[in-house]
Amino acid sequence: xxxxxxxxxxxxxxxxxxxxxxxxxxxxxxxxxxxxxxxxxxxxxxxxxxxxxxxxxxxxxxxxxxxxxxxxxxxxxxxxxxxxxxxxxxxxxxxxxxxxxxxxxxxxxxxxxxxxxxxxxxxxxxxxxxxxxxxxxxxxxxxxxxxxxxxxxxxxxxxxxxxxxxxxxxxxxxxxxxxxxxxxxxxxxxxxxxxxxxxxxxxxxxxxxxxxxxxxxxxxxxxxxxxxxxxxxxxxxxxxxxxxxxxxxxxxxxxxxxxxxxxxxxxxxxxxxxxxxxxxxxxxxxxxxxxxxxxxxxxxxxxxxxxxxxxxxxxxxxxxxxxxxxxxxxxxxxxxxxxxxxxxxxxxxxxxxxxxxxxxxxxxxxxxxxxxxxxxxxxxxxxxxxxxxxxxxxxxxxxx
Amino acid sequence: xxxxxxxxxxxxxxxxxxxxxxxxxxxxxxxxxxxxxxxxxxxxxxxxxxxxxxxxxxxxxxxxxxxxxxxxxxxxxxxxxxxxxxxxxxxxxxxxxxxxxxxxxxxxxxxxxxxxxxxxxxxxxxxxxxxxxxxxxxxxxxxxxxxxxxxxxxxxxxxxxxxxxxxxxxxxxxxxxxxxxxxxxxxxxxxxxxxxxxxxxxxxxxxxxxxxxxxxxxxxxxxxxxxxxxxxxxxxxxxxxxxxxxxxxxxxxxxxxxxxxxxxxxxxxxxxxxxxxxxxxxxxxxxxxxxxxxxxxxxxxxxxxxxxxxxxxxxxxxxxxxxxxxxxxxxxxxxxxxxxxxxxxxxxxxxxxxxxxxxxxxxxxxxxxxxxxxxxxxxxxxxxxxxxxxxxxxxxxxxxxxxxxxxxxxxxxxxxxxxxxxxxxxxx
Numbered sequence: 001x002x003x004x005x006x007x008x009x010x011x012x013x014x015x016x017x018x019x020x021x022x023x024x025x026x027x028x029x030x031x032x033x034x035x036x037x038x039x040x041x042x043x044x045x046x047x048x049x050x051x052x053x054x055x056x057x058x059x060x061x062x063x064x065x066x067x068x069x070x071x072x073x074x075x076x077x078x079x080x081x082x083x084x085x086x087x088x089x090x091x092x093x094x095x096x097x098x099x100x101x102x103x104x105x106x107x108x109x110x111x112x113x114x115x116x117x118x119x120x121x122x123x124x125x126x127x128x129x130x131x132x133x134x135x136x137x138x139x140x141x142x143x144x145x146x147x148x149x150x151x152x153x154x155x156x157x158x159x160x161x162x163x164x165x166x167x168x169x170x171x172x173x174x175x176x177x178x179x180x181x182x183x184x185x186x187x188x189x190x191x192x193x194x195x196x197x198x199x200x201x202x203x204x205x206x207x208x209x210x211x212x213x214x215x216x217x218x219x220x221x222x223x224x225x226x227x228x229x230x231x232x233x234x235x236x237x238x239x240x241x242x243x244x245x246x247x248x249x250x251x252x253x254x255x256x257x258x259x260x261x262x263x264x265x266x267x268x269x270x271x272x273x274x275x276x277x278x279x280x281x282x283x284x285x286x287x288x289x290x291x292x293x294x295x296x297x298x299x300x301x302x303x304x305x306x307x308x309x310x311x312x313x314x315x316x317x318x319x320x321x322x323x324x325x326x327x328x329x330x331x332x333x334x335x336x337x338x339x340x341x342x343x344x345x346x347x348x349x350x351x352x353x354x355x356x357x358x359x360x361x362x363x364x365x366x367x368x369x370x371x372x373x374x375x376x377x378x379x380x381x382x383x384x385x386x387x388x389x390x391x392x393x394x395x396x397x398x399x400x
Numbered sequence: 401x402x403x404x405x406x407x408x409x410x411x412x413x414x415x416x417x418x419x420x421x422x423x424x425x426x427x428x429x430x431x432x433x434x435x436x437x438x439x440x441x442x443x444x445x446x447x448x449x450x451x452x453x454x455x456x457x458x459x460x461x462x463x464x465x466x467x468x469x470x471x472x473x474x475x476x477x478x479x480x481x482x483x484x485x486x487x488x489x490x491x492x493x494x495x496x497x498x499x500x501x502x503x504x505x506x507x508x509x510x511x512x513x514x515x516x517x518x519x520x521x522x523x524x525x526x527x528x529x530x531x532x533x534x535x536x537x538x539x540x541x542x543x544x545x546x547x548x549x550x551x552x553x554x555x556x557x558x559x560x561x562x563x564x565x566x567x568x569x570x571x572x573x574x575x576x577x578x579x580x581x582x583x584x585x586x587x588x589x590x591x592x593x594x595x596x597x598x599x600x601x602x603x604x605x606x607x608x609x610x611x612x613x614x615x616x617x618x619x620x621x622x623x624x625x626x627x628x629x630x631x632x633x634x635x636x637x638x639x640x641x642x643x644x645x646x647x648x649x650x651x652x653x654x655x656x657x658x659x660x661x662x663x664x665x666x667x668x669x670x671x672x673x674x675x676x677x678x679x680x681x682x683x684x685x686x687x688x689x690x691x692x693x694x695x696x697x698x699x700x701x702x703x704x705x706x707x708x709x710x711x712x713x714x715x716x717x718x719x720x721x722x723x724x725x726x727x728x729x730x731x732x733x734x735x736x737x738x739x740x741x742x743x744x745x746x747x748x749x750x751x752x753x754x755x756x757x758x759x760x761x762x763x764x765x766x767x768x769x770x771x772x773x774x775x776x777x778x779x780x781x782x783x784x785x786x787x788x789x790x791x792x793x794x795x796x797x798x799x800x801x802x803x804x805x806x807x808x809x810x811x812x813x814x815x816x817x818x819x820x821x822x823x824x825x826x827x828x
Contacts, residue, residue, distance in 0.1 A: 132550075132609065176809065185548050185609050189754055190809035197801030204794045205467050316798075321620075324613055331610060363630040370621035373614040377596075380606040380614075389607075 016060050020068035023056030027075025034083035035098045043080070043087045050080030089360070097356045101235035106355060108236070108244050109310060111341075111348025113138065113319075115247045116302030117326030118333070118340045119254050120295035124170075125335060126258060127291030128271035129177050130394045132188030133169065134299045135323025136195030141166040141300025142307040143199035146212055146314045155217040159304050166300020167293050169195060174292035178285055181396035192323075200316045212313045219243055219309035243305040250298075255337040267291055271390035274397040284397050299323065328376035335389060347372040449759050449766065449811075453773065456806035460799055470791065475799075478790040483780035484521025499656035499667050521785050523658045523665040527735055528749070529775030531556075533672040534727035535753025536771050537679050538594075538720050540762040542608070544683055545716035546696040551597060551612025553750030554619035555721040558593040559586035559728025561623050564739045565633060567647035567732060575650040582651055583671075583729045590725015591718040593619065598717025602710035608717065616750075623744040643740040653734040668730035673768075675723060680764040682719070692716045724750060748801075752778070755804045758811040777803065 011019075030049035033040050040046070053076030060069030086094055117134045124131040131137075144165035149158025169191055176187040207213075221241050227234045258264040266287050269277035274284045306322070307314045325347055332346075333339025350371045357365035461472030480486070498505060535552045542549035549555075563586040570578060593615060600606035626633040628642045635643050658664025683689035694702040695712045703709050727749070732739065752774050759773070760766030779785055781796035 130609075132613075172809070183548075185550075186758065186808060186811065189550065190805050193751075193755070193801055193805030193808055195805075197798050197803075197805050200798035201463065201795055201802060202467070204792065204798060209794060321617055324617060327610075328614060361630060363625050363628050363632075363634075366621060366628050366631070367625040370618045370625075373617040373621075377600075377611060377614045377618070380604075380610055381600050382604040382606070 011063065013065055016063055016065040017068045019056065020060045020065060020072045023053045023060065023072030024068075024075040026056070027053035027072060027077075027079035030076065030079030031082040031086075032079075034086040036095045036100075039086070039091060039094065041087055041091075043084050046080050046083030046087075050076040050083070052076070053079065093359055097359050101232055103349070103352050103356070105236045105240070106352035107345060107349040108240065109348075110351040111344040112241070112244045112247045113302035113306050113310070113322055114326045114329055114344040114347060115251065115341055116243075116305065117299040117323055118329045118344055119250055119337060120298030120302070121327055121330045122254065122258070122295075122335060122337060122340055123267065123291045123298070124295035125330065125393050126271045126390055127267045127288045128274060128390060128392045128395065128397065129174070129288055129292050130184040130188060131170075131173070131292065131295050132185055132327070133173050133191030133195075133323075134188075134295070134326055135319055135321065136188075136192040137166040137169050137296040137299040138303035138306070138319045138323045138326075139195045139199050139317065140169045140296075141303030142318055143203060143303075143314055145300070145304030146216060146307040147202070147206065149218070149308050150213065150216045153217060155219050155308055158217070158308055159219065159301070162304035162307075163297045163300045166303065167297040170293045170296020170299075171289075173296070174289050177292070177396065178288050181398065184394050184396070196317055203314060203316060207314075211315060214312070216308065216312065218312050219305065241305070241309045243301070243309045246301075251337050251341040258337065268390070270397075271392055274392055274395075278397075278399070285399070288397070299326070302326070325372050328372055331389075332376050332379045346375075449761060449770070452759065452807055452810040455810055456803045459806050460803045463802065464791075464799065468791075468795070475791045475796070478787050479777065479780035479796065481518070481780075482521060482782070482785035482787065483525045483776035484518050484523070484785075485525075485776065487516060487518035487522045499654060499670075520658060520662065521779065524663065524782075524785065525772075525776045525779040526665050526669055527663065528778050529771045530669045530672040530734070531727045531731055531749045532752055532756050532771035532775050532778075533768055534675055534723045534730070535750050536756030536760060536767040537675055537753075537764075538724040538727070538750075539753045539757035540760065540767055541679060541683075541692075541720040541723065542594075542716055543757060543762045544696045545692045545712060546699065547598075547601065547608045547713065547717065547720075549594065549597070549612055549717065549720050550609055550754065551594060551615050551721075551750075552724045552753040553747065554612065554616035555590040555593045555724035556728045556731075556750040556753075557616075557619040557623050557744060557747070558721075559590040559725030560732050560736075560739055560744075561619075561626060561633075561728070562586040562589035562725070563729035563732040564644045564647060564736075567651040568645035568738075571648045571650070573650065578648075578651040579653065579733060582733060583726065586729030586732075587722045587725040590728060591722040594721020594724070595714060595718040598714040598721075601717065602713040620744055623739070624741045627739055627744070628741050641740075642742075644738050647733060647737045651733055652737065653730065663735045666730075666734035668734040671726065671730060675726065676764045676768055679723075679767075688712075688715065724753070749778075752804060755808050759807055774800075774804065 026049050030046040030053065032038070033049075034043065034046050054073050057069045057072030057074075057076060060072060063069070086098075117138050120137070121131050121134050141162040143162075145158050145162025147158070148161030149155050152158060152161070172194075173184075173187050173191050176182040176190075177184045219242050221239045222245055224238055228238050256264075258267065266277065266282050269280075269282060270284050270287045270291075277287075278284050302322075303319060306318065311318075326344070329343035329347055330340050332343040333341070350368060354365045354368040357368060457476070461476065464470055464472045464475050535556060538552040538555065539549055563582045566582040566585050567578070570581075573581070594612070597606075597608045597611040597615060600611050601608045624642075625631050627644045628634065629640070631642075633644055635641055635645055652660070653666040653668050655664035655666050681689075683693060691702070691707045691712045692715070694705065694707050695709050695716070699709050702712075731749075736743065756767055756770040756774055760768070760770035777800045778797075781793060781800045783793040783797075786793040786796050
C-alpha cells in the first residue's frame with residue numbers, strides 16, 4: 001500500500017490562497033443557490049457545499065495560510081446560515097429583498113466614498129503617518145464640494161474646491177505630524193473636531209437651518225449605452241456615477257504606484273524604515289508631506305461624492321463615521337489596495353443589504369450597521385491572521 | 401549659614417559690568433539661569449494650557465469677526481452668561497439646602513432659580529462638567545499608561561445603556577440600593593467595554609486606537625438597535641418612538657440645587673469630584689498606579705523591572721473605561737432619565753473628554769479645570785442658554801467644536817515647545 005504524501009512544501013502560499021479562494025467561492029455558492037433567481041427551497045445542498053468550504057478552509061489553516069483559510073471557513077458557515085434563513089423566509093419577501101443587480105449597484109454606491117478615503121489612508125500610512133483624520137477630511141470635501149458647486153455653478157469646480165479643502169486639512173495634519181513631530185493620533189483627532197466645527201459653522205452661516213438648496217449641480221452619471229442589453233451587468237453598469245468609475249480605476253492605479261514604481265518604493269521605505277530611506281537619499285519629509293496631502297485630497301473626493309454625487313445635499317456631520325469605516329477597510333485589507341477595495345465592497349454590500357433588510361426586521365437592519373466594525377475588531381484581534389501595519393507608522397521621523 | 405551669605409552677597413556683590421571676566425561668573429550665572437528655567441518649566445504646567453486656550457479663543461473670535469462681523473467679545477460674554485457665570489455677581493437670597501437632609505446653610509448668592517436664570521444656567525454647566533470630568537479622566541488614565549483611549553464615547557454609552565436598563569427595571573427596589581446597583585453595573589459595563597481593547601492590546605498587541613474606535617461604533621449601533629423601533633429595550637408604552645423606558649423615579653439621583661423638574665444639579669457632581677481624588681490616589685499612592693505609570697513611561701524598562709506590562713495594559717484600560725461607564729450612569733440617573741437613539745448617535749461628551757484630558761495634562765486638577773471650561777462652553781452655546789439676539793446658538797455650538805479642535809491641535813504644538821526646550825537643554 002502506498003501512501004500518497006501530499007507535497008505540502010511544494011504548494012506555495014500563493015497556491016494555498018488560490019485554493020482558499022475556491023473555498024470562499026463554494027461558500028458563496030452555498031448561499032447563492034438558496035436565493036433568487038434559483039431559490040432552492042431546501043437547505044440540504046447548501047449544507048453540503050458549506051461543509052465542503054469549511055473543510056477546504058480548515059485544511060488551508062492547517063497548511064499555515066491562516067487568514068485566507070479562515071475566510072473560507074467563515075464563507076462556508078455564512079453561506080449555509082444565509083441559505084437556511086432564506087429557505088425559512090417567504091419567497092415573495094425574498095424576491096423583493098434580494099434583487100442582485102440593485103444590490104450590486106447600491107454596493108458600488110456605498111463603497112465608492114469608502115474606497116476613496118481608504119486609498120487615501122493607504123498612501124498616508126504606507127508613508128508612515130497615521131491618518132485618523134480621514135473622517136474630518138472627508139467632511140471637508142463634502143461641505144466645500146457642495147459649497148463650491150453652488151457658488152461656481154459647476155460640479156467639477158465644486159469637486160476641485162472640495163478636494164483642495166481636504167488637501168489643506170491634510171496639510172495641517174502633515175505639518176503637525178512631520179515638522180512639529182506632534183502625536184499623529186492627537187493631530188488626527190484635532191482635524192476631526194476642527195472639520196466638524198468648521199463645516200458645521202460655515203454650513204449654518206451660509207445656508208442657515210433650512211439646509212442646502214436643491215438645484216446645486218451634481219457630478220453626472222456615465223451612461224454606457226452599449227451594456228444596456230446585457231442582462232445582469234446592464235442593470236448595474238449602465239448608469240453609474242463618474243466618481244464610481246474613477247474609484248474603480250483608482251484601485252489598480254494605486255497598486256501600480258505603490259508596488260511597481262520608484263515613487264511607491266520610496267513611500268513604502270518611508271513607512272517601514274525612514275532612517276534607511278534617508279540614508280539612501282530619499283527626502284523623507286517631502287515624501288510624507290506628499291502622501292498625507294494626497295490622502296486628504298482622496299478622502300475629500302470621497303466626501304464630495306457623498307454630497308454632490310450621491311445625496312445632493314449636505315447636513316452637519318454627514319459623513320457619520322464613514323471615514324472610520326474607510327480606516328477599518330484599510331486595516332481589514334492589510335494596508336493593500338486590492339485588500340482595502342475588497343473590504344470596501346464588503347462593507348458597501350453590508351450597507352446595501354441593511355438598506356433592504358427593514359422588509360424583515362427594522363431593528364435587525366440597524367444592528368447590521370455594526371458589522372464592519374465587528375469584522376475589523378476580529379481582524380485586528382488576529383483570529384484570522386494578523387493585520388500588520390507598516391513598521392514605522394505613527395512614529396515621527398527626526399532628521400539628523 | 402547660607403542665609404547671611406546670600407544677604408551679604410546681595411548687598412556687596414557688584415553688578416557685572418562690561419569689563420568683568422565672563423568665565424569667572426559663568427557657573428554662578430548658569431546656576432541662576434537653570435533655577436529660573438526650572439521655575440518656568442514648572443509654571444509651564446499651567447502656562448502652556450493657558451496659552452493654548454487663549455490662542456484657541458483668539459482664533460475662534462477671529463472666525464466670529466470674519467464670518468458674521470459681530471464683536472467676538474460680546475459673543476464670548478453672552479456665552480459666559482449662558483454658562484451661568486454671571487451667577488457669581490448675582491447676590492441676594494441666602495439659603496441653600498444640604499444634600500440628603502432638610503438642613504440649610506447661609507449662602508451669599510442667589511440660589512433659587514425662580515429668581516435667578518443665572519443659577520439655572522450654572523446648574524446646567526455643572527451637570528455637563530460632572531460628565532466631562534469623568535470622560536476626561538477616562539482618557540487621562542489610559543494616557544498615564546501610555547495608551548490613547550479614543551473609545552470614551554463607546555464606554556460612556558455602554559454605561560448609559562446598562563444604567564437605563566437597570567434604572568427602568570426593578571421598580572420595587574430600595575431607592576439607595578437601586579441607584580448603587582445601576583451605577584455599579586454601568587461602571588462595570590464601561591470597564592468591560594474598554595477592557596476588550598485592553599485585553600486585545602495585552603494579548604495580541606492590537607493597537608488600542610483602532611480597537612476603541614471600532615468599539616465606539618459598535619456601541620452606537622448596538623444602542624440604536626436596543627432602543628430603536630422594534631428593538632428589545634424599546635419603550636413599552638409608545639411603540640412608535642425610538643426611546644428607552646423611563647428610569648423609575650426611585651432611581652433618580654437626588655437634586656441638591658435647583659428644581660428637580662427643571663434639571664437641577666444632582667449629587668453626581670460629588671461622585672465626579674470623588675473620582676478625581678480616586679484618580680489621583682490610585683495613580684500616586686498605590687502599587688497599581690506605580691505599575692501603570694511605569695508602563696506608561698517605558699514599557700520595556702517596566703518589563704525589565706518585573707512589572708507585568710500586559711496586566712497593566714488591561715487593568716489601566718478597564719479602570720479608564722470604568723470612569724466613562726460611571727459618567728454614563730450619572731447622566732442617565734441624574735438628568736436624562738431615558739435614552740433615545742438620537743441621544744446615542746449625537747452625544748459628544750465622551751469625545752470632548754479627549755480635549756479635556758489633553759488640556760488638563762492628565763492631572764486631576766487640570767482635568768477638573770478643563771472640564772469646567774468645556775462644560776461652560778457646551779452649556780453656554782446651547783440653544784437653551786445662549787441669547788439668540790446676540791449670537792445664533794446653532795452657530796455658537798459649532799464654534800465650541802471649533803475651539804475644542806483648536807485646543808487639541810495646539811496641545812500638539814505645546815509638545816513642540818517642550819521638545820524644543822528639551823533639545824536646547826540637551827545641547828548645552
